[in-house]
Amino acid sequence: MSDTEVPWNASVLIVNDAGEYLLHLRDHIPGIWEPGAWSLLGGGRTPGDRSLEETARRELMEEAGLDLPVLEPFQVEHATGADGLTVSIQVFAGRWNGDPDALRLTEGVMLRWFAPEIMPRLRMSPSTLDLVRRHVAQRSGAQATTDRGTVPNVIGVHLYLENEHGAVLLGLRHPDCAYAGRTWHFLAGHCERESAITGVVREAREEGGLLIRPEDVELVHVVHMSNGPGRQPRMQMIFRARSWEGEPEVREPDKCLAWRWWDPRDLPDNVVPYTRTAIEGIRAGRLYTEMGWV
Structure with a gap:
């Protein structure tokens, strides 16, 4: 086995529930690997790393303050740099649904989510693009198999608030946010490693500056959605808070531009369909x- 066949580097394919991949825009500095290009997070093994998975986890933490619960080996990639040097990279795959702007980036310019169909328009190495395409194909095959059996559902938690006049609180989504830009939507988020009520209480505080006690929350509606073949189904849980403390404020301006109380009989045209x-x-x-099921 040649030196190029022995992986001494590790990188991570990070995908979210929408099928987007997290890419790292590298500094445009001559002499570094893939300068000024979009690439995966990762780096070289150090003497203190006991395994390439440990290398991958250390690089994620050092470069972005990111700690993923599960990393699975995907494949070994042989990448060639601009200088003609070929290196072997152990590629891992992990899942994450967070906001890249909230990460502590210590290297490079930025982190962003990209759908695979957008990537050919980016400055990135053909080998990285091909790697993403192979991972997409593998996930699609796994989804097709899963479609014949048990399919995990994404759980969304949503806050339904009515003021003393019966108006409903909605937020205007930022044009560049990952989902439903320029539309009005509930205060909402994904349910993480927590109960659904804990999740909606957390989202109310983080996104809107509202303090809600769990005992004041009740489930008022569920929308079970299918977004088409090959897409993960979603269970959207809507909770009403009978009381709360504070006034709605924009805490995450990259996701929400404004909060407004709307008469439920006169909602704006650009409301997220399942919200309406x-x-x-x-x-x-x-x-x-139920929505979208055949």
């Missing part, structure tokens, strides 16, 4: 709606 459906269901006294 959930409000209609709540007003009608229905607990459950």
